Amino acid sequence: MAPLKSLEPDYPIIDSNFQQFCASHHIFSVEDFLLHDIYALELSTKQHFDSKRLEEGISVVRTIMEGLHQPWLNGMELLQKAQGNKHGISTGYERIDVLLEGGLFQGNLVELVGPSSSGKTQLCLKVAANVAVNNLGSVTFFDTGNSFSPKRIDKLLDQSSEPAKIKTEEVRRRVMDKIVCQSVFDIYVLFDLLHQLKSTLKPVTGSSVQMLIVDSISSLVTPILGSGAHGHALMVSLGFLLKELAYEHNLSVLVTNHMVGAEGGHLKPALGESWKNVPDMRLHVSRDCKSNICSMSILRHPYITAGKAVMFSLK
C-alpha cells in the first residue's frame, strides 16, 4: 500500500495540498481511494478554494487506477492471443497427449492428483526432459520433497525418441542447462521465488516455451491449512499467483497434489473445496500396484467432459 506521497515525483499534481485534502477524508494511499466514493469526494472539493486543482488531482488518481487492473480486451484480441498458443506441449506420453488433445498448453495451470508413488513425479520429470530435449524452451522445477534427481532426467533423455540428438556431452549439458531446479520447503519461500520470477520474466519471444513445475504443492500448503482463515487465504492467493504467472506471462504451470481419505473409504484430492476451483485442469493419476501401467482420468477440463480416461505405461 504505497502512500500518496510516493506518487508525487511522477505526478506533480499530487502535492502536499492534495495529500492534506485526502488525509482529511482518511485517505492515505491509492488503495484507500478504491474503497471510497469518488463522486462524493469530487463534490467535497467544491468547498475548497482551489477546487479545480483538487479535481485535476482526482482525475489523475483515476488514471492511476486504470493502470491497477489488467486491460480490457475484446473477443477477437483474446482469440488471437489464444491461437498463438494453439500447439500443445507434448508430455512425452502419446496417449496422454491424445487424451488432452495436444498435451499441456501455455497459459494454463494444470494439477496432477494421485496417491503416493502413482507416477506423478515421473510424469513431471518426463515433461521437463521432453521440453528440454526438443528445444521447446526452459523449465523451472520447484522441488519440495527431494524427488528431483539429475540422474533420472539423464535416464529419461536416454529413453527419449531421438537419442541421436544428445550423443555428445556438450549437447547433453546444454539440454540439462535448460532445466533449473530449486528445493523449496516453505510456502513463504515459494511466494518469494514466484514473485521474483514474475519480475524477471521477459516477454516471450518467438515460440519459446517456459514451463513451471511445482512438485508437490500440497506438501507446502497442508501444514498451513490448519484452523483459521489464514491458511485458506494463503492457499487461494498462491493459486491466483500461479494462474497470473501462467496467463499473463504465458507459462505452462504444472503442480502435483496428493490424496486424502474421504467418506465411504474413497480417496479424494487434498487441499479441500476451496482449492478445487483454482486449477484450469485437474488430472487424476493412479497406478496398478507393482506394475508400470498407470491410468489418467480427467477430473476437470475447460471443455472435455470429466471422466474420460486413458491407460499408459510409465516406461
Add this chain to the structure above:
Amino acid sequence: MESSSGVRKWIEADESAKELLSRVLIQLFLPPPLHNFPFRLGNVVEIVGPSPSAKTHILMQAAIRCILPKEWKGVHHGGLDHAVMFIDLDCRFDILHFSRLLEHQITIAEGLKFSEEIDRDSLGGYVKNLTSMCLRRFFYVRCYESLQFLATLKTMHTKIQEQKENHGVGIHMLIIDSIGAFYWTDRALSSLTLGDTNRKGLSLQAVSDTVVEELRKLLQLHPMVILTTKTVNLQGRCLKHEIKSVPRNMSSRDATFFRATRSKPENNPYREYMPSVWQNFVTHRVLIRPSDDENQRPPIFSSEWLLPLLNRTDRFTFGDNVILTVP
C-alpha cells in the same frame, strides 16, 4: 412571445408512451436454464451451485445470446444485439471454447440452409465474418485479487462510455464469474489493523460494501442485467454422517435445535457465505446442481429458482454443446 413558446415547449411531450416503453422495458430472454423469467435492466441474477456444475457454460450461452444479432444478411439468429462485459474473477475462461460455441450457434440458424444469398462456398465466410463481429462485442478482463476488481469497477464508467462512442452498440449485460472468488483472501485481510480507526481498512465487509455501491452506481448510469455465479458447498447429503455427532458440551435444548437444523437440508441447501449487503443486492437466484446419478453421460443438471421461489425443479443437459431442457 418568448415566454409562451417556452411554456408550450414545457407542455409538449418529450416522447410517446411507445418510445418510453421501448426504452425502459427492454426485456432479455435468456437461454435455458434461465428461460423462466424475462429479465429487465437492473436485475441482478445469481447462479449458485457446487463445483463443478455447468455455471460457466450457462454464462457463455447467455453471453452468446446477447452478442448475436437478431438477424444478419437475411438469416434469423434470434440474438439480443448488445455488447457484453465479462469480469473473470475465477480466471478460468477459455476463449477457444467460447468461440467454438458461438460458431456452432451461428451454423444451426434455421434460415442458413435455405438462404439463396449464401451458397456453400461463402458459408464459411459468412460464419467467420459474423463470428468476428460478435466477438468484437465481447469485452473481457481478469482480476487476480480484490483490489484489481475494485479498480476495474471504478473505471468501468469511462470504459463503457468510450465503447458506446466507438462502436455504437450499447452494453446491456455485465457478467461476473464468480463473485465469491476472493472470499478467503478478503476474510484474512480483516485481521490487519490500521492505526487510524477512521480509516476504512481492507476487509471482506469493506470490499463487499464498495462492490455493491459501485455496481449500484453503474446500474443507474448504464442500466443493464448483471449475471454472476457463486460456488457453494451443498449441505444435506454430505453432512448425513454429521447429524449423529452433536458436540458434547451443548445443552440439551441446543442439541435438539442443532439436530433439527442439520436434518432439514431442504430449508438450507447450502451455506451462504457472502455478506448480507451482497445477498440483498441480488434480485434473482437460481441453484444448479448435478443430478444424483453421477455416472450418466452426458451429465444431467437440475435448476431450481430460489428467488423468486418457484416450487419446481427443471432438468437440463448438454446436447451438441447446446443446453437442452430434459423433461
